[in-house]
Amino acid sequence: MNLNRAILTTTLILGTISISNAQEAKHEDTEFYTPVPPIVSPAKVIGNAPGDAIVLFDGKNMDQWVMTDDRSKPATWKVSKGAFTVDKHSGNIETKQSFNNYQLHLEWQVPANISGEGQARGNSGLFLASIGKGDLGYELQILDAYNNPTYTNGMAGSIYKQTTPLVNPSKKPGEWQTYDVIWTAPVFETDGTLKSPAKVTVLFNGVLVQNNFELKGPTQYVGLPAYRKAHGASPIKLQAHGDKSEPLSFRNIWIREL
Known part of the structure; x- marks a missing residue:
């Protein structure tokens, strides 16, 4: 052949x-027919907690929160009319419970009578993982971004000093705004070196502003971020920023561990 x-x-x-x-x-x-996904009851109202969520604030009390600088003390921010308001004199608060990967829903409001400009206008922060006292951790910025120019990696929807939001879907002061977050925590080797970095996806008022962004380390006010110290599951922190503008309020906070 x-x-x-x-x-x-x-x-x-x-x-x-x-x-x-x-x-x-x-x-x-x-x-294939296994594994069978567990059944989860969806919320009757979009934005409310689904059946398998941990409710971090239900409009009634601060039982799920403590003071960041002294975790033996309960959170002292004031609850009124289904929301709680930042107390800039008492300091940051954070969850009693620690988390790794999660889905988080949080609603926040800049006062209608807000004053100031730039970073001094309704400044706070959602720290997706708090890794120490003060402002240590990974911050998703909260700030009035409605006709309020500032550096873009410090505006609402930014991962502070690391990346700008894809778009600016901010509402006017006085209206409630929402963050829906998918957080993937960093993973470290047994010797403390980084195995995989933190990643985050954020919807701001239902609009995608961070698309699986890979963080370079904990956020920093001065200097470049880096993973300098290994850590495990961490609380979620809310910032009592020291600017002189009127304080923000929060409501309807829940989390689903992933």
Whole structure:
């Protein structure tokens, strides 16, 4: 048999096998029935907590929160009319419970009578993982971004000093705004070196502003971020920023561990 005939014969044989295999394949071959996803009751109102969520604030009390600088003390921010308001004199607060990967919903409001400008206009922060006292952690900026120019990696929807939001969907002061966050915590090797960085996806008022952004480390006011110290599950922190503008309020906060 010459070479051309050998190639032709082999091609015909392989083609026959391929056709035969395709004819023998069944749709059941690519279907699977386990694992079965658990049933979760969705919220009756969009934005409210689904059935498997941990409610961090239900409009009634601050039982799920403590003071950041002294975790033995309960959070002292004032609750009124289904929301709580930042107390700039008492300091930051954070959750009693620590988390790794999660889905978080939070609603916040800049006062209608807000004063100041730039970073001194309704400044606060949602620290997606608090890793120490003060402002240590990974901050998603909260700030009035409605006709309020500032540096863009410090505006609402930014990962502070690391990246700008994709767009600016801010509402006017006095209106309630929402953050929906998917947080993937950083993972460290046993020797403390970084194995995989933190990542975050953020919807701001239902609009995507951070798309699986990879953080370079904890956020910093001065200097470049880096993963300098290993950590595990961490609380979620809300900032009592020291600017002189009227304080923000929060409501309807819940989390789903992933």
